[in-house]
Structures are given as C-alpha cells and as structure tokens.
Amino acid sequence: MMRRRTTLLTGCTALALALGATACGGGPVSAGDDKPLSGQTVTVAGVWSGSEQKNFQKVLDAFSAKTGAKTQFVSTGDNVSTVVGSKIEGGNAPDVVMVPQVGVLQQFAQKGWLTPLSATAxxxxxxxxxxxxxxxxxxxGTLYGLYFKAxxxxxxxxxxxxxxQAGVDTPKTYDDMLKAGHTLSDSGLAAFSVAGQDGWTLTDWFENIYLSQAGPEKYDALAAHRLKWTDASVVTALDTLGKLFKDKQLIAGGRTEALNTDFPGSVEKVFGPKPDAGMVYEGDFVAGVAKDQFGRTIGKDADFFPFPAVGGGTAPVVSGGDAAVVLKDGKNAAAGMKLVEYLATPDAAAVWAGAGGFLSPNRKLDLAKYGDDVTRxxxxxxxxxxDTVRFDMSDQAPAAFGGTKGAGEWKLLQDFLRDPSDPKATAAQLESAAAKAYQG
Known part of the structure; x- marks a missing residue:
C-alpha cells in the first residue's frame, strides 16, 4: 500500500495537526491548501460487502471530505491473501488492505509487501x-497494522x-449455562443454535472454552504452536465442548442439523419468525443480523451475556479484528498512509460507530457515539x-490451518461436531494439520 515518508515538509505541520494528521500526503501541497490530497485516489481492499462495505464507505467519504482524496473500495471475498497476492503480481496492488487475520498480516510482512506505519500513526x-x-x-517488533474494526x-x-418464559436467569458459569439450556429445552425450545456449516464458528467455541479453562499463557503458546495440540489442556477443552455437542437437548435439530446451518441461519433460529432455540453463541455481529435481517430491537428482543467462565477459570474475552496495512507496491501509497493515520483517530471510528455494526478498540472513542446501550x-x-484480550486463535494461525474452508481446524472441528466421541483422536488430527501448516 502506501509508502511512508521519512521526512515531512515543515510547511505542512500545522495543516496536518488541523486535519487530525491526515494532511501532507501524496504530492506537492501548499501550506494553505485545506484539501491536501485533491486529485489523488486511494484504493482500499477488504473482505467487507453489503452493509459493512456501505458503512465503511461512510468512513472513506469522511476522509475524502477532510483531505480531498477520492477512494475506491475493492471487495476481496474471504481469501484476502490470494486476491491481494494476484493483484501485486499483476501490477495492480491496492494502497491499503483491511486484513482480517493476524496470520495473513504476518504473511504479508514476511513477504516484504508492507510498509511500516508512519510515526504519526x-x-x-x-x-x-x-x-x-x-x-x-x-x-x-515493527508496527504494520492499525486495528480499525474489532x-x-x-x-x-x-x-x-x-x-x-422458561424462568431462566442469565448464567455466570459455563455449567450454569448448560443447566439453563436444559431448562429451556424442558420448556419446549432447544438451548443453542449452532452454525456448524461454517467451521469458523466452531473454532470460536473452542477458543473461548480453552482461554477460560487453560488460561492466557497456554492460549498464547497454542496460538503460536509452541504448545502441541495433543497437550492435555487441548483434550480437556475438546472434552468440555464435546459434552455440549453430544447433548441432544442442547442443540437445535441435533448435530446433523447444526452441520447444515450457516451463521445467518443460526441467528435466524433464535431471532427469526419461527424460533427453534433460545440462545446462539457468536460475536457482537450477531446483533447486526438480528436487527437488519429479522427486525429485532437490540436490548429488547435480542440481548447478550458474556461467555461465562469455564471450570473455575476467568471469563474469556476473545476478539477479532480488521487491521489496515499499507502495501509498498500501491500506486498511491503515501496517500494511503494518510488514510491509515485517519483511521487511527476516534473521529474515524465515530463515523461507523454511529452507523452500527461496529466496535472500535480505540479507547479514546466516546462510548456515546454508539447507537444503543447494548453495543455500548x-x-x-x-x-x-x-491486555487480557486474546485475539482469535485461528486468525493467528497460517491460513491453511486456521482460515480455509474444508481444511485444517475448520474441517476437523466440523468432524468433531459430527462425532465428538474421541477428543484425543481429534487433538492428534489437529496437531498433524497444525504442524504441516506452521512448517509450510
């Protein structure tokens, strides 16, 4: 993406401050120019489509209004690495990429594709x-990515x-959650809707259980493959998850139906017109689907409780996010760096926060900018x-293990959902796939 300037024109310093450090990029700029990037276009690639792309465009439009730069967004689909790599090879590299996986960011950096973030960013x-x-x-030790969306x-x-209606309170522990699930089931509604057709949702289930049960040090070690997946802590977490998968009372439609349910479908089973379950585990983005697709009022018709502590551990906080990185081969990398500097500000985060379906890791963003109490x-x-937050483990792994449909961790956890009878065997299969991917 954008190439960092090592020296800034002193005549632009005051202007840069006035523009929230988004000025002085891309071509000759006079100190009195209040649109310093006029005539330049910044190309941004990312996985977003639909409402996410529409809301991110509002952020890009705010950047344009501030700097005069035009922007062009290119949706990559899920396979960011392949799409961006082909664009670089074809001489058509974007300036900025919104990278959704730590492993992909590391891969880009190791290939020498990225420019370190500027001193301002x-x-x-x-x-x-x-x-x-x-x-x-x-x-x-070099900062390449700015986490804009979490x-x-x-x-x-x-x-x-x-x-x-079932007389159930929101649970504080994992065991209480399963107990509440049985009470729900006794009242005629399955406890959980599980999106087993999308393997990534199953990795999220495992990660929350593992982080709470095994603790952050082992979580970090497993994420970096310094700890093998055959470790007893992994088997214990799989056993805990397997007890949920085995229980016919807890999963809407049982394991077979779960394997044929994708993420939007899992939300529909709880918040759609004909509910089959009372709860669905997934990230904060469930709210966007419940609201936009099924007309639910967040905080009234749809609410959340924190994933509860497992086995005497601490309640987990697992996160994901999209990091803005700058490609060296972008045609307008300098202007792209100015976009990343803008994305680092609370002003940029506030634009999407007001539109909904967004969380920012920027602690300087006023929580009042979010549109509802639940999101706040x-x-x-x-x-x-x-710093107790832990990034999604599968997103830290090489894509071949943690981010590929029908392969690696996604497929093996789907197989485990299909037959959760042997956690040790599943752990061995996970280790074999991980060893191959990390070595590659």
Whole structure:
C-alpha cells in the first residue's frame, strides 16, 4: 500500500495537526491548501460487502471530505491473501488492505509487501489503544497494522422472552449455562443454535472454552504452536465442548442439523419468525443480523451475556479484528498512509460507530457515539479487558490451518461436531494439520 515518508515538509505541520494528521500526503501541497490530497485516489481492499462495505464507505467519504482524496473500495471475498497476492503480481496492488487475520498480516510482512506505519500513526496507536492491539499489528517488533474494526467474540446472544418464559436467569458459569439450556429445552425450545456449516464458528467455541479453562499463557503458546495440540489442556477443552455437542437437548435439530446451518441461519433460529432455540453463541455481529435481517430491537428482543467462565477459570474475552496495512507496491501509497493515520483517530471510528455494526478498540472513542446501550456495553467490555484480550486463535494461525474452508481446524472441528466421541483422536488430527501448516 502506501509508502511512508521519512521526512515531512515543515510547511505542512500545522495543516496536518488541523486535519487530525491526515494532511501532507501524496504530492506537492501548499501550506494553505485545506484539501491536501485533491486529485489523488486511494484504493482500499477488504473482505467487507453489503452493509459493512456501505458503512465503511461512510468512513472513506469522511476522509475524502477532510483531505480531498477520492477512494475506491475493492471487495476481496474471504481469501484476502490470494486476491491481494494476484493483484501485486499483476501490477495492480491496492494502497491499503483491511486484513482480517493476524496470520495473513504476518504473511504479508514476511513477504516484504508492507510498509511500516508512519510515526504519526504509531503515536496515535500508543496513545489510544491497549498495547495488545499494537502487539497483534506488529511483526518482529515493527508496527504494520492499525486495528480499525474489532469483534467481541465472547458474547452469547439470547431471546429475553424465551429465557423469561422458561424462568431462566442469565448464567455466570459455563455449567450454569448448560443447566439453563436444559431448562429451556424442558420448556419446549432447544438451548443453542449452532452454525456448524461454517467451521469458523466452531473454532470460536473452542477458543473461548480453552482461554477460560487453560488460561492466557497456554492460549498464547497454542496460538503460536509452541504448545502441541495433543497437550492435555487441548483434550480437556475438546472434552468440555464435546459434552455440549453430544447433548441432544442442547442443540437445535441435533448435530446433523447444526452441520447444515450457516451463521445467518443460526441467528435466524433464535431471532427469526419461527424460533427453534433460545440462545446462539457468536460475536457482537450477531446483533447486526438480528436487527437488519429479522427486525429485532437490540436490548429488547435480542440481548447478550458474556461467555461465562469455564471450570473455575476467568471469563474469556476473545476478539477479532480488521487491521489496515499499507502495501509498498500501491500506486498511491503515501496517500494511503494518510488514510491509515485517519483511521487511527476516534473521529474515524465515530463515523461507523454511529452507523452500527461496529466496535472500535480505540479507547479514546466516546462510548456515546454508539447507537444503543447494548453495543455500548459490548464496546466497554472489550475496552475494559485491556491486555487480557486474546485475539482469535485461528486468525493467528497460517491460513491453511486456521482460515480455509474444508481444511485444517475448520474441517476437523466440523468432524468433531459430527462425532465428538474421541477428543484425543481429534487433538492428534489437529496437531498433524497444525504442524504441516506452521512448517509450510
């Protein structure tokens, strides 16, 4: 993406400050020019489509209004690595890529595709973000990625009416959650809707259980493959997850139906016109589907409780996110860097926060900018977690293991959902796939 300038024109300093450090990029600029990037176009690639792309465009439009730059967004689909790699090879590299996986960010950096973030962006990150976000955006001590959008993946969403009718309170422990699920089932509604058709949702289930049960040090070691997947802690977590999968009372339609349910379908089973379950586990983005597709009022018809503590551990906070990185081969990399500097500011985050379907890891963003109390509570939980947040483990892994449909961890956990009878065998299969992917 954008190439960092090592020297800034002193005549632009005041202007840069006035523009929230988005000025002085891309071509000759006079000190009195209030649209310093006029005539330049910044190309941005990312996985977003639909409402996410529409809302991100509002952020890009705000950047354009501030700087005069035009923007062009290119949706890559899920396979960001392949699409961006082919664009670089074809001489058509975007300036900025919104990278959804730590493993892909590391891969891009190791291939020499990325420009380190500017001093301005780095100082904004230092001032506004918990150090853990800088850690996940860095490779070998160099900061390449700015985490603009975050996901809170430790939220269990439920129908308040369903729980109230069953006389169930929101649980504080994992065992209490399963007990509440049985009470729901006895009242005629399955406990959980599980999106087994999408393997990534199953990795999220495992990660929350593992982080709470095994603790953050082992979580970090397993994420980096310093700990083997055959470790007893992995088998224990799989056994805990398997007890949920085995229980016919707890999963809507049983394991077979779960394997044929994708993520939007899992939300529909709880918040659609004909509910089959009272709860669905997934990230804060469940709220967007419940609201936009099924007309639910967040906080009234749909609410969440934090993923509860497992086996005497601490309640987990697992996150994901999209990091803005700058490609060296982008045609307008300098202007792209100015976009990343803007994305680091609370002003940029506020644009999408107001539109909904968004969480920011920027602790300088006023929580009042979010549109509803539930989103504010989710955002506060993420910010308050500070450095105890752990990034989605599968997103830290090489894509061949943690991010490929029908392969690696996604497929093996789907197989485990299909037959959860042998956690040790599944752990061995996971280790074999991980060893191959990390070696590659």
């Amino acid at each position: 780095q100082s904004t990150v230092d001032a506004g973000f918990a150090p853990v976000w800088k850690k996940y955006g860095s490779v070998d 996901a809170h993946k430790s939220t269990v969403w439920y129908s308040p009416d369903a729980l109230a 509570a989710t955002a506060k939980s993420l910010i308050d977690a500070g």
